[in-house]
Amino acid sequence: GVAGLAILWSPGIPGLRSFSWLLAYANQLRTNKEDDMLRIKIVFSECEHSGDLENYLEDIHKSGGRVICSSVDDEEEVGEVIVDIEDKGLFLAQFKTTDSFVFSNLG
Numbered sequence: 001g002v003a004g005l006a007i008l009w010s011p012g013i014p015g016l017r018s019f020s021w022l023l024a025y026a027n028q029l030r031t032n033k034e035d036d037m038l039r040i041k042i043v044f045s046e047c048e049h050s051g052d053l054e055n056y057l058e059d060i061h062k063s064g065g066r067v068i069c070s071s072v073d074d075e076e077e078v079g080e081v082i083v084d085i086e087d088k089g090l091f092l093a094q095f096k097t098t099d100s101f102v103f104s105n106l107g
Contacts, residue, residue, distance in 0.1 A: 036086070037066070037084035037085060037086055038084065038085050038086070038088055039068070039082060039083070039084050040082075040083050040085060040088075041080060041081070041082055041083075042056075042060070042080070042081045042083055042104050042105060042106060043078060043079070043080050043081075043104065043105040044056050044078065044079040044080075044081070044100065044103045044104050044105075045077070045078060045103050046077065046103045047072055047073075047077055047078055047079030047103070048074070048077045049072060049074065050072055052072075052079065053070060053072050053079040053081075055099075055100065056079060056081065056100045056103070056104075057070060057081065059095065059098035059099065059100035059101075060081060060083055060095070060100070062094070062098065063091050063094035063095040063098060064085065064086070064087070064090060064091050064094055065083040065084065065085050065091055065095070066083065066084040066085070067081055067082070067083055068082040068083065068084055069081075069082045070082070092106065
C-alpha cells in the first residue's frame with residue numbers, strides 16, 4: 001500500500017526540487033484510515049547523505065511514526081521527513097530516547 005511509501009531524491013533529479021511539492025503529493029496519498037493520524041514534518045540537521053537519513057528514519061519508525069516521504073538536501077546538510085503519528089505524546093516520549101532526537105527540530 002501507499003502507507004509505507006518513502007520517497008528519497010537528490011536535487012539533481014528534474015522535477016523533484018521542491019519539498020513543498022513533495023508535501024502536497026504526500027497529502028494527496030492519504031486514505032480515510034490515515035485521516036485520524038497527525039501529520040508532522042521533522043527536520044534534521046547533520047544530515048549529509050541518505051545514510052544519515054536512514055538512521056533517522058529507523059528511529060522514527062521505532063518510535064511509532066509512519067514515514068510518508070523524506071528528502072536530503074546535500075548542500076544544506078538537512079533532512080526533511082513527513083511522518084504520520086497516532087499519539088503525539090507517545091511518539092515524542094519514545095523519540096526523545098533516540099540518538100536522532102537531538103538532531104531534529106523537535107529537540
